Amino acid sequence: xxxxxITKGRGRLYESILDTIGDxxxxxxxxxxxxxxxxxxxxxxxxxxxxxKDRLAxxxxxxxxxxxxxxxxxxxxxxxxxxxxxxLAMVCAAKGYPFVATMPTxxxxxxxxxxxxxxxxxxxxxxxxxxxxxxxxxxELAEANGWxxxxxxxxxxxxxxxxxxxxxxxxxxxxxxxxxxxxxxYGTGGTFSGVAKVLRAERPETKIVLSEPAxxxxxxxxxxxxxxxxxxxxxxxxxxxxHMIQGWTPxxxxxxxxxxxxxxxxxxxxxxxxxxxxxxxxxxxxxxxxFTGVSGGSTFAVAQGIANQAEPGTVILCMLPDTGERYxxxxxxxxxxxxxxxxxxxxxxxxxxxxxxx
Ligand code: PMP
Numbered sequence: 047x048x049x050x051x052i053t054k055g056r057g058r059l060y061e062s063i064l065d066t067i068g069d070x071x072x073x074x075x076x077x078x079x080x081x082x083x084x085x086x087x088x089x090x091x092x093x094x095x096x097x098x099k100d101r102l103a104x105x106x107x108x109x110x111x112x113x114x115x116x117x118x119x120x121x122x123x124x125x126x127x128x129x130x131x132x133x134l135a136m137v138c139a140a141k142g143y144p145f146v147a148t149m150p151t152x153x154x155x156x157x158x159x160x161x162x163x164x165x166x167x168x169x170x171x172x173x174x175x176x177x178x179x180x181x182x183x184x185x186e187l188a189e190a191n192g193w194x195x196x197x198x199x200x201x202x203x204x205x206x207x208x209x210x211x212x213x214x215x216x217x218x219x220x221x222x223x224x225x226x227x228x229x230x231x232y233g234t235g236g237t238f239s240g241v242a243k244v245l246r247a248e249r250p251e252t253k254i255v256l257s258e259p260a261x262x263x264x265x266x267x268x269x270x271x272x273x274x275x276x277x278x279x280x281x282x283x284x285x286x287x288x289h290m291i292q293g294w295t296p297x298x299x300x301x302x303x304x305x306x307x308x309x310x311x312x313x314x315x316x317x318x319x320x321x322x323x324x325x326x327x328x329x330x331x332x333x334x335x336x337f338t339g340v341s342g343g344s345t346f347a348v349a350q351g352i353a354n355q356a357e358p359g360t361v362i363l364c365m366l367p368d369t370g371e372r373y374x375x376x377x378x379x380x381x382x383x384x385x386x387x388x389x390x391x392x393x394x395x396x397x398x399x400x401x402x403x404x
Contacts, residue, residue, distance in 0.1 A: 064140050067093055067100045068211040072219050072363060077333040078350055082358035085349055087330075087366045088216070091338060095136040095164075097368035098212075102236055103133030105207035106196045107141060116194045121146060124196035125177070125184035128157035129293055129368055130234075134196060135164035146193070148184040150176065153292065154376045177296035178282055185278075199234050199300035200277045208240025216241065216363065217248055226356070229255040229349040229364035231294045231318075231341055235303020237365060242311035256312040257348045259289035260319045264299050265307055277301035290320025290377060293341045293367060316351070318344045324378055326350065331370060339373050342366035 060066055070093060072086040079085045090098035110116035121144040124134055131147035138145035145166040149158065152173040161168050169187070171180040181199070188195035198204055216228070228245060232238045238256060245252045258265055267285035274280050279298035286297040299307070306312075320340065327343025330336040338346075342365070349364035356362070373379060386394065386402075394401060 062140055063094050064104055064137060067104050069215060072216075073336065075330070075334050075336065075346070077329060079353045080356070080358075083353045083356050083360045083362065085353045085362045085364070087336065087338075087342070087346060087349075087364055088212075089336070089338075090365065090367050091369035093133075095132050096372070097129040097133060098237060098365065099129035099133040099367075100136065101133075101207045101211055102130060102198060102204055102234075103137040105203040106134070106198065106201060107137050107143070109201075109203040109206070110194060116143070119143065121191065121193040122196060123148070123184050123188050123191075123193045124198060125149075125181040126198070128153050128372065130196075130198050131161045131166065131168070132157060132164065132372075135161045135166040139165050146187065148180050148187070150180045152288075154373055156372055156374055160372075176282060176286075176288075178279060178298060181278070198236070199279075199296075199302055201302070204234055204236035204302045205240035205243070205306075208237050209244050210240075212237060213241040213244035217244065220249075220361070220363070224359065224361040225249055225252045225363060226360045227253045227255055227349070227352055227362040229257065229345055229352065229362065231257045231291065231345055231365075231367075232300075232303050233293045233296065233341075234300045235306065237367070239302055239306040239311070242306055246311055253313040254311060255314045255316055255348060255352065257316045257318050257345060258295050259287075259291050259344075260317040261287045262289045262295045263317050264295060266315055266317065271299035271304065273301065291318075291323055291340050291344050292373070292376070293339070294344070314352075316348045318348050320344065322347045327370060327378060330366075336366070337370040338366040339368045339370050340376070340378055342368065342370075343378075 070090050072088050075085050093100040122138055123146045125148045135145050147161050147166055148169045148171055150173050151170050158168045171183050230238050242254050264283050264285045269284050272280040282297045323340050323344030326347035345364045349362050353362055
């Protein structure tokens with residue numbers, strides 16, 4: 047950027063916060079990346095409720111409105127590990143629908159509080175019942191009350207919004223430039239399925255890299271997912287183990303993801319250890335000022351691995367799905383204290399003013 051920095055405004059006024067969803071920036075990261083390789087992150091925390099799932103939330107609600115499946119004032123319900131719930135709570139608040147989320151107790155406290163702050167109700171389900179228990183509770187409540195179930199794991203509105211927005215943004219931002227690798231993980235698989243479909247058609251030279259937790263390699267295992275007639279999971283996947291990458295890899299292969307796996311819309315499948323993801327998230331924060339969660343750190347760690355083996359000139363893009371602020375009570379912030387540590391106390395005492403009386 048030139049000195050001094052001057053900004054011009056967005057050149058438009060917005061009728062609703064919902065119109066600010068998408069068009070997130072791709073930002074270059076240089077730490078631990080060879081000089082002759084360009085690695086960019088697509089920073090989804092620029093969305094108004096700070097995650098990639100804002101895209102899904104607006105898509106589910108507007109597709110349902112368009113198809114007449116959601117009536118004015120009808121309650122919306124969804125099973126969510128958090129970000130979808132926060133996105134839906136925002137969209138429902140802005141559009142006047144009551145929203146109920148079912149969520150396992152394993153998900154971070156701040157996500158519950160955020161949803162409640164946005165006016166939603168949160169129904170907790172036992173950690174032991176995993177994502178499937180949470181999902182079944184949402185189905186049960188929807189049926190009992192005649193509510194609209196968002197069905198993020200099955201709905202066409204999921205991959206569709208990534209085809210129409212995320213992928214289009216990537217095509218536009220890399221028009222006339224190289225894009226050798228695009229790296230993502232999966233939760234529902236919406237980001238992967240939507241973007242991969244468009245890249246395969248419009249940028250066939252771009253290698254698509256899919257990642258999953260090292261201790262929950264559902265795709266790599268080759269085990270087929272059992273499903274009911276409507277595509278929802280009939281049983282927990284045998285390769286699933288609880289892992290540290292919140293928002294990634296539920297205990298089943300969602301049908302939104304399955305089609306793209308069957309079509310082999312990825313070139314590399316790379317496992318990543320959750321702790322490595324946490325380390326990478328800290329590195330991004332402390333050496334680049336980029337504040338993302340564990341899934342962002344994990345995706346970035348995979349992208350860094352590719353960068354370090356890539357030939358000169360290679361261009362890589364990886365997704366950063368959400369903000370690190372959503373993990374204050376989680377292992378990401380372990381060791382980050384509330385009180386002054388020894389070095390900070392020493393610093394405080396090194397000048398005469400304003401000592402805390404211990
Ligand atoms: N990271 C986080 C933190 C998420 O909440 C999600 C969505 N569950 C993802 C990644 C994956 O996105 P998708 O559902 O589009 O696969």
